[in-house]
Amino acid sequence: MTLLDRMKSISPTCILCGGQNPTETTDHIPPKSIFFLKQRPRGLEFPACRACNQGSKLDDQVVGWFSRIYPDPEADAETKELNKLTKSVQRNVPGLLAELQATDSQLVTFRKGVPAQYADKHVLSADGPILNEIVGCFGAKMGIALHFEKTGRVVPVEGRAAVKWYTNYQAITGDIPTDALSLLGAPETLQMGKWEVSDQFQYSSAWLEDGRLSLHYATFRRSFAILVAVFASNADLIEGLVENSAGVFQPGWLIDRQPKFKRLKMW
Ligand SMILES: [Zn+2]
Numbered sequence: 001m002t003l004l005d006r007m008k009s010i011s012p013t014c015i016l017c018g019g020q021n022p023t024e025t026t027d028h029i030p031p032k033s034i035f036f037l038k039q040r041p042r043g044l045e046f047p048a049c050r051a052c053n054q055g056s057k058l059d060d061q062v063v064g065w066f067s068r069i070y071p072d073p074e075a076d077a078e079t080k081e082l083n084k085l086t087k088s089v090q091r092n093v094p095g096l097l098a099e100l101q102a103t104d105s106q107l108v109t110f111r112k113g114v115p116a117q118y119a120d121k122h123v124l125s126a127d128g129p130i131l132n133e134i135v136g137c138f139g140a141k142m143g144i145a146l147h148f149e150k151t152g153r154v155v156p157v158e159g160r161a162a163v164k165w166y167t168n169y170q171a172i173t174g175d176i177p178t179d180a181l182s183l184l185g186a187p188e189t190l191q192m193g194k195w196e197v198s199d200q201f202q203y204s205s206a207w208l209e210d211g212r213l214s215l216h217y218a219t220f221r222r223s224f225a226i227l228v229a230v231f232a233s234n235a236d237l238i239e240g241l242v243e244n245s246a247g248v249f250q251p252g253w254l255i256d257r258q259p260k261f262k263r264l265k266m267w
Contacts, residue, residue, distance in 0.1 A: 003026050004026055007025075007045065007046070007048075008047060011154060013047075013049075014047060014048045014049035015047055015048065015154045016046070016048050016049070016052035016141060016144055016145070016251060017049060017052050017252040017254065018155060018156045018251035019157075020157065020252055020255070021049030021052070024050045024053075025053040026047070027046045027052070027053045027145075028040065028045055028046075029044055029046055029141060029145040030044070030060075030063075030142060030201055031060040033060045033061055033063070033064030033085075034063065034067050034220060035197060035201070036075075036078050036081065037078070041191055041192040041195055041196070042190070043191070043192075044145065044146075044190060046145050046148065046149075049255075051255040055256075055257040056138065056141055056254050059138040059141070059257075061085070061089060061092065062092075062093060062096065062134045062138075063134065063220070064085060065082070065086060066135070067200070067220035068221065069124065069168075069223040070221065071221065071222055093130060093134075095130055096130045099125065099128035099130050099131060100124045100125055100126075100131065101125060102125045103125065106125055106127075107123055113169070113172075114172050118172060126167045126224075133247070135224070135226065136163045136165075136245075136249070137249070137254070138226070139161075139228050139246065140161040140163050140247070140249035142203075143163065143229070144159075144161050144249075146203065146214065146216045147161075147207070149205075151207050151208075151211035152211075153211035153232070155230055155232060157251050157252060158233050159251055160230070160231045160237055160248050160249065162228065162230075162237070162241055162242040162247075162249075163226060163245055163246045163247055163248075164227045164228075164245045164246060165224060165246050166225045167223075167224050168222050168224065171222070181204070181227070184216075185204050185206060186204065187202040187203065187204045188203055188205075189201055200221055202218065203216060204216070204217050205217075211232055212232045212236055213238075214230045215229050216228045216230070229242070
């Protein structure tokens with residue numbers, strides 16, 4: 001049985017668009033682009049239609065790059081990969097690098113807010129609309145996939161994923177609710193035998209067995225973290241969980257996203 005056949009047997013319809021399209025591909029969530037030299041252990045592979053799979057290609061590339069912001073790569077090959085990735089992002093998402101330039105007042109806030117050992121770090125602005133849209137879309141995909149992984153249920157079209165995300169600045173200043181997040185359970189990662197990638201990706205989840213609600217927290221190196229609340233019905237949306245979110249997404253959002261990025265060049 002091929003991997004795609006296995007995907008079709010798990011779900012004959014795409015788990016990302018609420019089953020609107022048939023399963024045509026295997027979607028790796030998180031994508032290979034997150035991992036150094038694209039070396040990703042097996043696991044967290046999902047049945048997806050072509051539109052949903054392709055619709056997130058640019059998000060995957062940008063997030064793969066952004067997840068390498070901190071700490072710096074160690075091996076030469078990793079530095080080379082990062083440089084290539086930076087060029088691809090520059091070419092594919094005009095405006096993003098400019099948007100990331102911190103303003104003088106952001107620099108002042110940063111230096112006042114962090115302990116001395118961080119004061120000389122390069123600072124990026126994470127407030128801009130381009131980055132927030134991309135991380136939001138990426139986070140929704142991650143949340144909807146993990147909902148399926150944990151509950152075995154496809155989030156229906158009337159469901160929603162509410163995404164919040166944090167930067168390493170918020171980790172340093174204690175603005176991530178780590179006590180509350182520890183209730184989500186022990187962190188997991190991708191693992192094959194002794195090979196595991198928790199230094200690059202970790203997640204923890206909590207969910208209701210009936211699939212009405214699930215919560216997922218995932219970290220990507222020490223660059224950023226996402227918190228996603230997934231609801232099987234729009235009627236179940238809990239205000240407190242949606243407040244301050246980077247966006248609320250409805251299954252199918254990736255189908256419309258594809259045409260924008262048709263001329264995407266991968267690195
Ligand atoms: Zn789909």
